[in-house]
Amino acid sequence: MSRPTILIVEDYHPQQFVFRQLCERFGYDAYIVGTGEAALGALAITQYAAVIMDINLPGIDGIETARQLRASEAGTGRRTPIVALTASGVPHLRETCLAAGMDDYMSKPFSVEAFRRLLLRWTYDSHRPNVSLITAAVGDDELLFG
Secondary structure: OOOOEEEEEOOOHHHHHHHHHHHHHOOOEEEEEOOHHHHHHHHHHOOOOEEEEEOOOOOOOHHHHHHHHHHHHOOOOOOOOEEEEEOOOOOOHHHHHHHOOOOEEEEOOEEHHHHHHHHHHHHOOOOOOOHHHHOOOOOOOOEEOO
């Protein structure tokens, strides 16, 4: 049985490594791209369990990428969960992300447990239970860099 895949849109290589490790830890595959354009290309050819998207990307930023993804999904009956991830302290950024079509927002740095809960909220499928996600060890509260 294949594992669900999370699309990670992050241009910072050390952070890409962290996301790959976290996804694998919780029973997901990670497909990682570094630009909004690459994310839209990846989303045009396959479906993902969710998209974890940095806001500050080279080329089109995460907010515009989310807008374009939502436009491409219009009328298809499909809605891929998108979670904004940023270290930016810009006021009202959460509201801007949600208005662009993102479903959730998480600030960097974040804890392993916060990431697990985010996956549980947006990707858990009761018809295909992900034991790695629901049985994670308690105490995973270390902060990850951002």
